[in-house]
Amino acid sequence: MPARLAGVGKRYGGGGPVLTGVDLEVGTGEVVGIVGRNGSGKSTLLRILAGLSRPSAGTATRSGRVGYLPDRFPGASRMSARAYLKHMARISCVDDRAAELLERLELAGGPDTPIGRLSKGNAQKVGLAQALLGDPELLVLDEPWSGLDTVSHGVLGEIIAETRDRGASVVFTDHRPDLAHRQASRVLELSGGSLRPAHGHRRRIRLTGGTGDWAAEPGVHVENAENGHVDLSVDADRSDAVLLTALRRGWSVREVRE
Numbered sequence: 001m002p003a004r005l006a007g008v009g010k011r012y013g014g015g016g017p018v019l020t021g022v023d024l025e026v027g028t029g030e031v032v033g034i035v036g037r038n039g040s041g042k043s044t045l046l047r048i049l050a051g052l053s054r055p056s057a058g059t060a061t062r063s064g065r066v067g068y069l070p071d072r073f074p075g076a077s078r079m080s081a082r083a084y085l086k087h088m089a090r091i092s093c094v095d096d097r098a099a100e101l102l103e104r105l106e107l108a109g110g111p112d113t114p115i116g117r118l119s120k121g122n123a124q125k126v127g128l129a130q131a132l133l134g135d136p137e138l139l140v141l142d143e144p145w146s147g148l149d150t151v152s153h154g155v156l157g158e159i160i161a162e163t164r165d166r167g168a169s170v171v172f173t174d175h176r177p178d179l180a181h182r183q184a185s186r187v188l189e190l191s192g193g194s195l196r197p198a199h200g201h202r203r204r205i206r207l208t209g210g211t212g213d214w215a216a217e218p219g220v221h222v223e224n225a226e227n228g229h230v231d232l233s234v235d236a237d238r239s240d241a242v243l244l245t246a247l248r249r250g251w252s253v254r255e256v257r258e
């Protein structure tokens with residue numbers, strides 16, 4: 001098991017708890033996405049998972065090499081991307097694959113530009129290259145898509161898939177559930193200090209004029225039912241089946257919204 005959190009709690013100084021009793025097992029070859037609102041504790045959770053911060057309660061264990069991309073990659077360095085990655089490879093005793101990674105991520109300005117002069121997105125690419133050095137068994141990425149352009153989004157998706165395919169595990173955060181569901185094999189939501197499975201993409205369906213109870217229908221939540229119409233919130237991958245059932249039961253479809 002590449003990483004495991006058991007009953008993890010965290011508070012900073014005299015503040016209230018940020019995490020309370022978080023359990024998480026990251027299996028081999030798994031891609032876990034963690035979503036949650038600003039300040040919900042995602043970065044805190046990832047720092048504990050990567051071994052950079054100690055939990056106030058519970059245990060965090062991991063095996064093998066860990067690659068970590070922080071939420072704000074330090075961008076003020078006068079070192080060039082090439083020199084920084086060479087240095088990181090040397091102190092981590094791994095092959096220097098900086099040139100190959102930066103070429104793949106298309107670092108604008110080239111590998112000899114001081115990191116402090118790179119844009120946010122390009123500095124993020126240097127941080128990502130640093131996390132990938134040494135082919136880690138566990139890749140921990142804090143909001144890796146933030147600041148990346150659409151081409152780089154695609155490259156990052158490929159890198160995550162390749163990491164999974166070589167049997168390593170990935171845990172990332174993002175605040176967009178749709179993106180997380182596209183990229184991850186499992187998506188969890190951090191809310192109120194603990195993790196729970198996150199719902200997938202949902203559609204709103206408004207029906208009118210039929211009969212029958214929707215409450216027992218799998219993947220369907222009745223949001224509103226009055227004046228002869230019902231508003232359903234439906235798992236996107238169930239919406240065609242629900243529409244078919246509705247028509248068979250004599251309902252008319254008034255609206256389908258993303």
Ligand SMILES: Nc1ncnc2c1ncn2[C@@H]1O[C@H](COP(=O)(O)OP(=O)(O)OP(=O)(O)O)[C@@H](O)[C@H]1O
Pocket residue numbers: 012018036037038039040041042043044045071175
């Ligand atoms: N080093 C720290 N010292 C004190 N409080 C901290 C520290 N780091 C985070 N916090 C607090 O812990 C809470 C969770 O912060 P965290 O950065 O983990 O959330 P997040 O979900 O990653 O937020 P965002 O989506 O905005 O990046 C916040 O209230 C934050 O102010």
